[in-house]
Amino acid sequence: MDFGRILVIMGIVLVIIGLSWSFIGKLPGDITFKKGNTTVYFPIVTSIVISIILSLIFFIIGRFR
Template sequence: MTDMSKLFIGGGILLILIGLAWPLIGKLPGDLMFKKGNTTVFFPIVTCIIISIVLSLVLSLFGKFK
């Protein structure tokens, strides 16, 4: 199996896991939302941090299998 196919398989599995977990992590307590009139601004700070940590762990695992 080539490196590119491993990357696509890992990416697909990661997207499936994120899709399944999204209702649970959709809006966390540290995410900021501001509403003023008809305008809503949403900053998913904590969600981005958690996704970054998970991606770092997954990519480090794939790096060890080479």
């Protein structure tokens, strides 16, 4: 794989991450507990979405090898 193609793929990945950055941590299903001065945050759905996206990216990259 040549260097130009790798840069294009990395650019596309960075654009996707940049566009979705405002949604990270605000998905329905993420659990937040607030009590007094303490906040506990469990980003369950966000973790699942990130896992699916990364799996798809690595699958696509693997297909071009």
